[in-house]
Amino acid sequence: MTELPTTTERKMGLVIDLDTCVGCHACVISCKGWNTENYGAPLSDQNPYGADPSGTFLNRVHSYEVQPETGPAQLIHFPKSCLHCEDAPCVTVCPTGASYKRVEDGIVLVNESDCIGCGLCAWSCPYGARELDQAEGVMKKCTLCVDRIYNENLPEEDRVPSCVRTCPAGARHFGDFADPDSHVSKLTAERGGMDLMPEMDTKPVNKYLPPRPKDQIDEQIDILAPLLAPVAEEAGGFLGWLDKALDKMPGGSR
Amino acid sequence: MHPAPSVIVFTTLSGLGFGLLFFLGLGLPDVTGWVAFTFFAIAYALAVGGLMASTFHLGHPERALKAFTQWKSSWLSREGWCAVIALVLMGLYALGVVFLGQRWGLLGLLGSVFSILTVFTTSMIYTQLRTIPRWNMKLTPAMFLSFSLAGGALLAGQVGAALPLLLVAALVQLGYWQMGDRALAHSGTDLGTATGLGTRGSVRAFEPPHTGTNYLLREFVHVVGRKHSDKLRIIAFGLAFVVPGILLLLPFGHLFALIAVLSHLAGVATSRWLFFAQAEHVVGLYYGKR
């Protein structure tokens, strides 16, 4: 059904920490690795070893440069996957009912056997979280690793999304945003977790933690600086005379 | 947006076809027999041909029937219903007019209503998308409807109605271009809100996620040069409105009517190409493409 549930029992989603992400793309690879052989159609590649490779990914990492009014620019790595929006436009536009939001945990999924591959849901997503697989002709998107998080066949520590399990920096956190005491709710409250494009009114479940302010070391750049100061600013004596004499010669600096 | 030929052909032809059906349902022109047959054949060829073209961009056209299930929430599904209802009603109406010399007025009226509703639902598929500010405007349905009515009147040979309708469509077109050019800036969405980093300074896309292209870039990021688009706008406007308008003012004949219709068709198709090609999807911001 493509009508959205008014509320969901739980709101499962991710917190992505822009302060800790090092931009290694490990989550991109592990997401592709898990999801190409589990839920639904594989994530195909087109011309993977040719001159113009492209393929389906459910998670991609961008990098942005932020230049404040004063001070040095900051480089921020920015992983982006489906934000499992509460007011998901991708669900209501779907003509077939293939796209739906689950009442029990709020995960937004595509029932691939109903999908006609019209692409309208991808048009409606502001975040570029949906990609039409070119080989299968059906819509692919992040499943929040629905086939891992409840999977009793996996050891308990693996019952989290693949990207979360893989991230070497601990920049991705998984949990229930409907529970105010959950790890993700606390992180969001403590660190000022933010919505992407709030003006679109999609009410994303996933939150992004802004980068922490950079440490400030005033005036002195290097603690060794005092020891490295030039011994004599102006050369005098014989060296001074030589310096001036050399400068006066043809091709000298003055 | 990628200006896919299938959607341009679809919206152009079916807009015209349903516009013609709208007039035929109202008994304009009031014809029977073979003449009526010809009119209906043209209308069905356009409307159905357009609808068929729209299925070419589907990944799984064989499942198209499933698209009728979500009419409660989806404009695409509603469009499917309206189109089928309009075609069935008008088909029955056409039977009466062509073979029985009977004009079932109420049936025709209902057929007209659903024909124009089909065009409206098509326009709402685009209008509803907040991700594409240039489409997310009240002028979008106004443009689809006014184009369809003007083209329909032209095809139906309703000179009296066609002239004012062409004028209205021309004005709507100008307004649409004017407002559309400012829509993205007015939406308030930029790379700052997209990344949530805008309050910290100016944000610049430094490195894309991959060196090659992807579905998102192919589908949503199409950049048309300003000069190029200005020229195309002049061509579209001239062909769609000015040429047919002038021809209508001259003593009317079959040849002129044909030229007027073909010119209008080419103009509307050009305008539709621009409608897609110039539409900026906000996802382009993430790739630094706006």
Ligand code: SF4
């Ligand atoms: S991020 Fe996009 S695909 Fe995911 S729920 Fe929101 S609108 Fe839908």
Ligand code: SF4
């Ligand atoms: S591509 Fe599939 S899931 Fe997306 S709107 Fe079309 S039918 Fe629904």
Ligand code: SF4
């Ligand atoms: S939750 Fe799973 S599907 Fe979603 S981005 Fe992470 S690994 Fe990919």
